[in-house]
Amino acid sequence: MNRDAICLQLTEQIKRLISHQEKLNDLLPDVRLLYGTQPGTRTPVMYQPGIVFLFSGHKIGYINERTFRYDTNEYLLLTVPLPFECETFATPDVPLAGIRLNVDILQLQELLMDIGEDDLFRPAMAASGINSATLSDDILCAAERLLDVMERPLDARILGKQIIREILYHVLTGPCGGALLAVVSRQTHFSLISRVLKRIESQYTENLSVDQLAAEANMSVSAFHHNFKSVTSTSPLQYLKTYRLHRARMLIIHDGMKASAAAMRVGYESASQFSREFKRYFGMTPGEDAARIRRA
Known part of the structure; x- marks a missing residue:
């Protein structure tokens, strides 16, 4: 089967599995399915660390x-929490479909211990917290098997974690390994x-x-x-x-x-300053944004 047919x-x-996401979260908490048929305009988002593989559509x-x-x-590949702007390209004919893997630090450490001091493993160090690399056939093959076992709850629970480990291994030994x-x-x-x-994540409300x-x-x-800008592509105060x-x-x-209450909760002293900065960043007032979400 060729690559396009596999994707x-x-x-x-x-598309079949997305309706079972909640149950799958219990079986494989580090895997999240992505599926959508509507495009999204350029919008500020906050992504947590993880790896995103897409098999249809693009961002x-x-x-x-x-x-x-x-x-x-x-x-x-995101290795730190990162705010940026994202545009989604999806239609009913070409939906956005993929998986997102959280990186389990313990699993990653165990994998590195198994690799040990092997001379064949020499990844170049990387400073940036956001990277992209070629979706290799090895990763695609492992993703295919991961989705196969997710169709069967017992297989997902017993075999899923090992397949995730395999995907981590291919990322680790690939261009984003460093x-x-x-x-x-x-x-x-x-x-x-x-x-x-x-x-910042734990004390962002403080001065x-x-x-x-x-x-x-x-x-x-x-x-x-x-060094902060090398990792996050932005300044400390902007972040x-x-x-x-x-x-x-x-x-x-x-x-x-x-x-006004949310502004105070996150560390703003002025509600009006918060509203100005919110509109400048998100392109609408907090009230307009909340109303838009309710209508969606």
């Missing part, structure tokens, strides 16, 4: 001066910036300064700025602001919180 088959499988991501496309030929390796490496610039991002964050990374302010805006948006949309 078509995987798309049909995902284009924008982060400052960088543009990246992920589709049936290129997969996306980026994935950096997730578990210590005392690299990436690991130090990653530690700062975890602090965090660049000096504090640079001290957390044990870097000078100028070195911190340089913190967009992180707060995304968190506030979730509180408004999912928890029904008023904009």
Whole structure:
């Protein structure tokens, strides 16, 4: 079977399985199915670390001066939580279909221990928190088997994790291997910036300064700025602001919180400043955004 036929088959499988996503989450919590038939305009999003493989349709991501496309030929690897803008290309005839894998750190560490000091494993180190690489035939074959076992609950529970490990292995030994390796490496610039991002994630409501964050990374302010941008493609203050805006948006949309209360919850001192920055970033006011989601 050729590559196009395999991708078509995987798309049909995902279409069948998507209605069982909740049950599949219990069996394979690190796998999420993606399926949609409607295009999406360029919209700010906040992606958590993971690997996205698409078998139909495509997406284009924008982060400052960088543009990246992920589709049936290129997969996306995110190794840090990252805010960026994303455009979705999907139709009923060519839907967006794929899978997203969370990277289980323990599973990744065990895999690296099994590889050991093998001379054949020499990935180039990578600093960026967002990368794309060719969706190889090996990964496609493993994805095909993963979706096959997801059709059968017992197979999914017993065999699924080993297939995920196989996919991680192919990513680790492929062009993005260095980026994935950096997730578990210590005392690299990436690991130090990653530690700062975890602090932002847990303390974003506090009055965090660049000096504090640079001290957390044990870097000078100028070195911190340089290394932070290498990983996230944005500045520390811009990252913190967009992180707060995304968190506030979730509180408004999912928890029904008023904009002013959400603003205070995420660390804004001025509700009017929050509303201005929300509209500048998302292209509409918090109220307009909440109303749009309710209509969808």
